[in-house]
Amino acid sequence: MAPQGVARSGSRARGAFVSLALAALASVALVIGCSSSSSTSPSGGIPSGTPVIAMATVAATGNLLETNTYTSDFTSAIPAGNVIRLVVAFKQSDGSLDIAPAGAIKVAWSGPPVVVNTDGSPDAGDPIPATGSTPTSFWLQNDPSIPSSLYHYSNDELNGVLFITDPGASGGGTIDIAASVTGGVTTQLTASLTISAVPAGSATHGAQVYSAQCAVCHGPTGGGIDGGAVGINAAAGNVASDPTWSAGLVGSVVRGDIDNQGVLLDPAMPEWLELPLTSQDFIDAYTWLQTQSQ
Numbered sequence: 314m315a316p317q318g319v320a321r322s323g324s325r326a327r328g329a330f331v332s333l334a335l336a337a338l339a340s341v342a343l344v345i346g347c348s349s350s351s352s353t354s355p356s357g358g359i360p361s362g363t364p365v366i367a368m369a370t371v372a373a374t375g376n377l378l379e380t381n382t383y384t385s386d387f388t389s390a391i392p393a394g395n396v397i398r399l400v401v402a403f404k405q406s407d408g409s410l411d412i413a414p415a416g417a418i419k420v421a422w423s424g425p426p427v428v429v430n431t432d433g434s435p436d437a438g439d440p441i442p443a444t445g446s447t448p449t450s451f452w453l454q455n456d457p458s459i460p461s462s463l464y465h466y467s468n469d470e471l472n473g474v475l476f477i478t479d480p481g482a483s484g485g486g487t488i489d490i491a492a493s494v495t496g497g498v499t500t501q502l503t504a505s506l507t508i509s510a511v512p513a514g515s516a517t518h519g520a521q522v523y524s525a526q527c528a529v530c531h532g533p534t535g536g537g538i539d540g541g542a543v544g545i546n547a548a549a550g551n552v553a554s555d556p557t558w559s560a561g562l563v564g565s566v567v568r569g570d571i572d573n574q575g576v577l578l579d580p581a582m583p584e585w586l587e588l589p590l591t592s593q594d595f596i597d598a599y600t601w602l603q604t605q606s607q
């Protein structure tokens with residue numbers, strides 16, 4: 314697939330937010346906690362069933378932001394260095410998951426910190442959370458003082474998207490997530506995500522990913538192109554030789570179109586959450602870039 318460097322505009326807008334109108338009708342069931350078996354009554358197009366936290370599952374094949382395949386089974390460990398998208402779904406008696414129409418419910422996610430991207434100005438600081446003994450992750454939002462034409466994703470698209478940057482010093486652990494649901498349904502949900510180590514990268518596969526997806530802008534060996542994008546290989550000062558970068562950051566934050574200090578990347582950098590490359594592909598490309606210094 315050819316790289317797609319042009320920021321798209323058409324599909325950016327999301328459906329109008331109708332939650333205010335629905336909130337007036339919101340005298341429906343109050344369900345506390347993921348383990349509750351209470352069902353909600355359908356209202357305003359909201360499916361019946363038990364609200365649960367669910368995760369989009371088609372990251373390997375396409376658009377993470379628009380997939381409609383989900384699972385609420387969090388028993389498998391999620392490798393650090395990944396980006397996942399969480400939603401509130403409605404579980405049916407046969408175990409299937411239904412999704413509320415756009416705007417019918419409002420979900421505020423908490424647990425991990427929220428990173429607000431920056432424009433890279435010297436006083437903007439570095440919002441990316443430091444790693445520690447337990448897994449590190451964050452939600453991402455756009456700085457409202459940055460012109461929205463520079464955003465890669467809207468805040469609605471980023472809602473529920475979790476960037477898992479590091480497994481923690483012991484190579485794994487859990488991340489506790491909470492969702493506060495309002496609108497047509499009011500409920501609080503929680504989930505505990507098991508995180509495993511950042512997977513090892515394959516330089517062989519990374520060379521293929523790099524030449525097909527990155528070389529046109531960053532140069533054949535990642536050394537950068539004058540008038541194009543910066544060098545990202547292992548030459549001095551570039552990403553792959555910079556100890557403040559890691560495979561976990563490349564696999565997660567770069568797909569969110571920010572750098573390791575939360576700086577919004579130039580819009581020419583493709584919108585990777587919507588393209589069929591996985592975090593593993595990014596980790597592989599980084600592994601190969603670490604072998605290139607020209």
Ligand code: HEC
Nearest residue numbers: 316318526527530541542543545552572578579581582598
């Ligand atoms: C259409 C052009 C384009 C393509 C394709 C592209 N990039 Fe970028 N990339 C950019 C631009 C523009 C920037 C912003 C930095 C700059 O001014 O060069 C950037 C920035 C980055 C940065 C941050 C650099 C830093 O110093 O902080 C990384 C890492 C990166 N790209 C990795 C990749 C990888 C990996 C691929 C392929 C999977 C890729 N890019 C494909 C244009 C592109």
